Amino acid sequence: GQQVMQIPQYQHVQEGEDFTTYCNSSTTLSNIQWYKQRPGGHPVFLIQLVKSGEVKKQKRLTFQFGEAKKNSSLHITATQTTDVGTYFCAGPAGKLIFGQGTELSVKP
């Protein structure tokens, strides 16, 4: 069945370092969504990418959708302690399939 894989599963960084999580789908996606879940919290929508090769920025966060619309990435520049949480990608394939998430911890 449809799968959405995310790597890495965990990432520990020093505050100020950059962070990247990668998302790969087994099939072409019409769009991809990114969510953030703080520890003990609920997923919160960050952004949706629709176009092939699309790049969107939100302050220190850069989101990219691959040319083949089968992969995506989220890059955070100069991480802060407020970036701590799990980042999920999700793609619609009959239903919304979530990746396993990348848990980011930031050491001050």
Add this chain to the structure above:
Amino acid sequence: DAGVIQSPRHEVTEMGQEVTLRCKPISGHNSLFWYRQTMMRGLELLIYFNNNVPIDDSGMPEDRFSAKMPNASFSTLKIQPSEPRDSAVYFCASSFGQGFSYEQYFGPGTRLTVT
């Protein structure tokens, strides 16, 4: 504006008991989703309603699980009888639009523990 409201926030029950989780979506949203989150299986869609009608319930684990949406402002997820493997965080989410290409707003979740 209030977001998605779920109750209870925590539920501890014994195996075999009936559990009912409740959700109030954001006013004006016409799609509602129930998810289950566990460490082993991640975030899984259980059921999706559009305009109060169940559209996709393929994620409902088994007949012990049932969901209803009697009106646009209320939905329930019932587990009867509950089992320890049902222990998880259950999220309700809503969106404006049909399908899975719209931003979903998640509620705070219900943490269910079945002993």
